[in-house]
Amino acid sequence: MLLAVARFLEGKDFAGFGQSALLQLLVRGADWVPRRLREEVFARLGASEAVAPEDIDQVNTEAVAEWMAGKYRRRRYPAVMLGSSNGALVHLAAALGIPWLPQTFLTLVRQAHVHPDDARRSMESEREAGRRFLAANPDSQLHHLHDPSQDRLMLRLISYYRSKYRRLPPAYRDFLRHSLPPGGTLYLVECGQRWPTTRLGDRQFYQFGAVGGPTIEEYFEGGARVADYLARHDSPVRRWHPPPPDGEAPEAEWGFEPALREDVLAFARENRYRVVRIVFAAPEDTSGLMADFHRQWLAERGIDTGQLVVESFIMVEPYWTLRTGSVPYWMVFNMQPSLDRLHRYLSETEPYDRIYLTLFAHGVDSVGLPPVEAWRELLGRARREGAFLGLDPRTYPAHFAAFGRYSRDIRKLPGHHPLPDPLPLAHAETFFARHGPQHGVQLEETE
Numbered sequence: 001m002l003l004a005v006a007r008f009l010e011g012k013d014f015a016g017f018g019q020s021a022l023l024q025l026l027v028r029g030a031d032w033v034p035r036r037l038r039e040e041v042f043a044r045l046g047a048s049e050a051v052a053p054e055d056i057d058q059v060n061t062e063a064v065a066e067w068m069a070g071k072y073r074r075r076r077y078p079a080v081m082l083g084s085s086n087g088a089l090v091h092l093a094a095a096l097g098i099p100w101l102p103q104t105f106l107t108l109v110r111q112a113h114v115h116p117d118d119a120r121r122s123m124e125s126e127r128e129a130g131r132r133f134l135a136a137n138p139d140s141q142l143h144h145l146h147d148p149s150q151d152r153l154m155l156r157l158i159s160y161y162r163s164k165y166r167r168l169p170p171a172y173r174d175f176l177r178h179s180l181p182p183g184g185t186l187y188l189v190e191c192g193q194r195w196p197t198t199r200l201g202d203r204q205f206y207q208f209g210a211v212g213g214p215t216i217e218e219y220f221e222g223g224a225r226v227a228d229y230l231a232r233h234d235s236p237v238r239r240w241h242p243p244p245p246d247g248e249a250p251e252a253e254w255g256f257e258p259a260l261r262e263d264v265l266a267f268a269r270e271n272r273y274r275v276v277r278i279v280f281a282a283p284e285d286t287s288g289l290m291a292d293f294h295r296q297w298l299a300e301r302g303i304d305t306g307q308l309v310v311e312s313f314i315m316v317e318p319y320w321t322l323r324t325g326s327v328p329y330w331m332v333f334n335m336q337p338s339l340d341r342l343h344r345y346l347s348e349t350e351p352y353d354r355i356y357l358t359l360f361a362h363g364v365d366s367v368g369l370p371p372v373e374a375w376r377e378l379l380g381r382a383r384r385e386g387a388f389l390g391l392d393p394r395t396y397p398a399h400f401a402a403f404g405r406y407s408r409d410i411r412k413l414p415g416h417h418p419l420p421d422p423l424p425l426a427h428a429e430t431f432f433a434r435h436g437p438q439h440g441v442q443l444e445e446t447e
Contacts, residue, residue, distance in 0.1 A: 003250070014318070028411070052109075057133060057135065061169065065169035069171045074178050082187070083103050084100055084283075111125060113155070122159070140164060148240065149367045165257075167259075187276050189406075190258075191255055191281075195211075226239055279442040280441045289436055292349070307326045308327045311358055355384060355386045389409040
């Protein structure tokens with residue numbers, strides 16, 4: 001999402017997640033490989049990016065912040081957005097022509113000899129490495145995320161560490177001072193998504209499960225869908241036995257850690273910045289709002305508003321969405337709750353003539369993964385045409401070739417237009433203030 005925004009601000013698309021043309025070509029041919037081998041290669045490639053546990057204290061969150069801020073050109077912007085990750089708000093940053101700086105980032109850590117369904121062993125195996133990470137990074141907090149439903153392919157090789165800045169890192173401060181003039185606006189994105197967690201220490205949480213397919217009750221208490229899933233994957237258990245949670249914390253991937261807010265407000269007062277909070281309870285609360293926002297913007301520009309592009313997880317493409325005059329709708333993942341919410345959105349808005357859909361291929365027949373036929377039914381709600389972008393339904397959800405194909409397909413959509421000039425901040429704020437509450441999104445200017 002960071003790279004998608006940064007590339008857009010340079011007038012570039014986000015083809016193949018910004019990877020080289022050669023790698024995109026190789027990925028497009030992935031379906032020629034048998035599924036078992038395809039899954040193994042996918043997992044091994046992911047694990048190749050992981051840090052060894054004994055090297056975890058070499059991960060420097062301030063250096064990561066410097067890398068992220070360094071993706072944006074040092075020039076003046078009317079505003080900067082920072083905080084929770086959110087695919088729909090990638091399109092807000094593009095519409096306003098402003099950078100977004102994330103609070104949360106992912107570190108993969110190598111592991112072995114831990115079964116994906118053995119959550120308690122997973123937690124204990126990660127405890128000490130997490131402590132060393134936090135000792136080396138005192139201004140961050142760490143969330144160990146273990147999701148045996150959606151991340152099954154990878155969990156036998158890696159652990160997912162998501163850290164959140166509790167204070168503005170020096171690189172963010174430096175970037176803001178150079179790029180945001182006095183009187184400029186800081187949009188603080190605050191997703192209130194929380195999750196049951198087990199506290200492992202000061203600033204250290206273990207999270208079992210994640211936003212997506214299974215419910216919280218299914219993760220912690222089991223059920224028919226979980227038992228069937230575990231049986232299909234030849235697991236030695238028919239329900240999970242995670243460590244008992246002793247509280248709640250901001251959800252590892254999407255939730256906002258409030259400790260950052262006070263630091264942002266103090267920094268803003270010091271530098272005479274205006275702070276506007278964008279507050280919502282769940283990641284997809286912004287999805288329908290941003291779709292409506294773009295639909296109105298298209299109408300104001302005299303462009304047909306009947307083309308919808310549905311994005312999934314990190315498969316976002318702000319450049320070609322605007323170039324093709326499409327309305328963006330973002331799904332947090334390729335699971336039933338996202339499908340249900342998209343159906344509700346389509347039932348409450350003017351019908352679309354054309355609906356085009358991406359689905360993130362994570363390689364697992366997870367709990368709550370809708371069959372391809374359910375997505376075809378969704379596409380059937382288009383009045384003229386509904387089609388997948390980059391997806392071969394025959395090999396989904398192990399259709400990793402989609403990562404190299406979706407951006408190629410979106411370029412071919414009907415209608416090409418010049419990129420519009422960035423919208424004034426007041427235009428977006430007026431729309432959010434008027435329409436945000438019905439979507440569960442609040443715009444709050446701080447004193």
